[in-house]
Amino acid sequence: MNFENSLRFAKEMDDNDPLKLFRKEFIIPSVNGKEQIYFLGNSLGLQPKKTENAIKEVLNQWSAYGVEGFFKGDKPWLYAHDKLTKPLAAIVGALPHEVVVMNQLTVNLHLMLVSFYKPQGERIKIICEAKAFPSDQYMLETHVRHHTLNPRETIIEVQPRNGEHTIRTEDILNTIEKHKDETALVLFSGINYYTGQLFDIAAITEAAHKAGAVAGFDLAHAAGNIDLSLHKWNVDFACWCSYKYLNSGPGAIGAVFIHEKHHEDHSLSRFAGWWGYDQATRFKMDKGFKPMKGAEGWQLSTPSFILYASHKAALEIFERAGWERIRTKRSLLNNYLWYSLKNLNDTASDKIIEFITPDSEKERGCQVSMLMLKRGREIFNELERNGVMVDWREPDVIRLAPVPLYNSFEEVWKFVDILKGIL
Numbered sequence: 001m002n003f004e005n006s007l008r009f010a011k012e013m014d015d016n017d018p019l020k021l022f023r024k025e026f027i028i029p030s031v032n033g034k035e036q037i038y039f040l041g042n043s044l045g046l047q048p049k050k051t052e053n054a055i056k057e058v059l060n061q062w063s064a065y066g067v068e069g070f071f072k073g074d075k076p077w078l079y080a081h082d083k084l085t086k087p088l089a090a091i092v093g094a095l096p097h098e099v100v101v102m103n104q105l106t107v108n109l110h111l112m113l114v115s116f117y118k119p120q121g122e123r124i125k126i127i128c129e130a131k132a133f134p135s136d137q138y139m140l141e142t143h144v145r146h147h148t149l150n151p152r153e154t155i156i157e158v159q160p161r162n163g164e165h166t167i168r169t170e171d172i173l174n175t176i177e178k179h180k181d182e183t184a185l186v187l188f189s190g191i192n193y194y195t196g197q198l199f200d201i202a203a204i205t206e207a208a209h210k211a212g213a214v215a216g217f218d219l220a221h222a223a224g225n226i227d228l229s230l231h232k233w234n235v236d237f238a239c240w241c242s243y244k245y246l247n248s249g250p251g252a253i254g255a256v257f258i259h260e261k262h263h264e265d266h267s268l269s270r271f272a273g274w275w276g277y278d279q280a281t282r283f284k285m286d287k288g289f290k291p292m293k294g295a296e297g298w299q300l301s302t303p304s305f306i307l308y309a310s311h312k313a314a315l316e317i318f319e320r321a322g323w324e325r326i327r328t329k330r331s332l333l334n335n336y337l338w339y340s341l342k343n344l345n346d347t348a349s350d351k352i353i354e355f356i357t358p359d360s361e362k363e364r365g366c367q368v369s370m371l372m373l374k375r376g377r378e379i380f381n382e383l384e385r386n387g388v389m390v391d392w393r394e395p396d397v398i399r400l401a402p403v404p405l406y407n408s409f410e411e412v413w414k415f416v417d418i419l420k421g422i423l
């Protein structure tokens with residue numbers, strides 16, 4: 001694609017964008033009647049217009065039937081789950097019975113470690129990325145302590161090399177190989193929240209398995225963003241939230257992938273609850289836990305059907321837009337952003353931006369993290385004053401992520417033009 005740095009070109013790209021009408025399905029935040037340039041879909045995806053009605057339907061079901069809402073009406077709550085797993089499985093490259101919508105991300109990571117982190121003998125270590133999202137670090141640290149192990153001796157963090165911002169795949173694979181007799185679990189994010197680096201999930205999984213370890217992933221910044229083939233890659237488990245690229249609302253319900261090869265393994269520990277009990281006989285309230293088949297057998301509690309509704313409203317947009325069109329636009333939109341930003345940086349007499357996100361398309365999704373070499377906070381404040389919503393991460397990083405479902409090429413052009421003005 002031959003990009004051009006002009007408003008005319010950006011508008012032409014929008015005219016030719018098969019997803020352009022999808023922007024109208026979202027509520028774009030405005031200030032004084034002016035739409036903001038919202039590049040924070042990596043943090044909290046925007047609200048689909050249909051979400052409000054979807055939530056109202058649950059409230060109506062509740063007012064019409066009370067507790068009978070579980071079984072009555074056109075959308076009985078008891079079967080609401082089945083409507084979520086198919087579209088979600090398509091997004092993460094899983095079989096529908098490998099996906100379960102439940103709880104929230106950090107909770108689910110803990111639950112997955114109950115099943116998949118079994119320190120035994122020498123094999124006790126966990127290999128992960130340095131500077132993982134803090135919640136993941138706290139999760140690992142406290143989970144390891146729960147096994148009466150010392151986090152400092154048990155958790156191995158793979159670091160970027162000196163002077164580099166991202167972690168080389170070869171360093172990850174070599175670390176796994178080096179600790180192959182003592183590693184129980186390899187746990188990485190799909191995309192690091194700070195640098196935007198996309199890890200090679202397939203290669204990490206393969207290396208972990210070769211070392212006799214389990215491979216798990218936190219896909220908070222990957223689900224709904226990049227192509228995933230969790231089943232084919234043979235990933236053991238993965239967890240994600242659905243309020244970032246999946247647009248399901250603040251504190252939306254999370255989800256888990258558990259590869260089908262583990263479904264019948266009765267040696268795995270589980271923390272069980274009645275919602276994971278065989279659905280046909282659940283309400284007999286019998287003694288002795290009998291899990292549902294598949295990933296759904298890992299559920300514990302009655303889910304929030306209000307959160308189901310907002311999740312479903314968002315997933316329906318993905319289904320209608322179609323993953324193929326989403327990925328094509330993601331690629332064009334983000335390559336256009338990179339082209340324009342690099343152009344800006346290269347022509348500046350004084351270099352101000354250092355990109356810490358890898359610029360190869362194989363190593364990134366929608367997010368670009370810019371380390372500001374000077375005036376960072378001031379530039380960020382000016383962007384905000386000009387109606388651009390991006391975020392600031394201490395000490396000096398601006399993160400932004402134009403997303404294919406509701407951002408436009410014109411917004412990318414405008415953003416870079418505003419940034420140019422500030423510089």
Ligand SMILES: *Cc1c(COP(=O)(O)O)cnc(C)c1O
Binds near residue numbers: 135
């Ligand atoms: C957003 C994010 C979280 C947040 O966890 P919650 O339990 O949903 O609050 C955790 N880990 C990563 C990697 C994230 O990006």
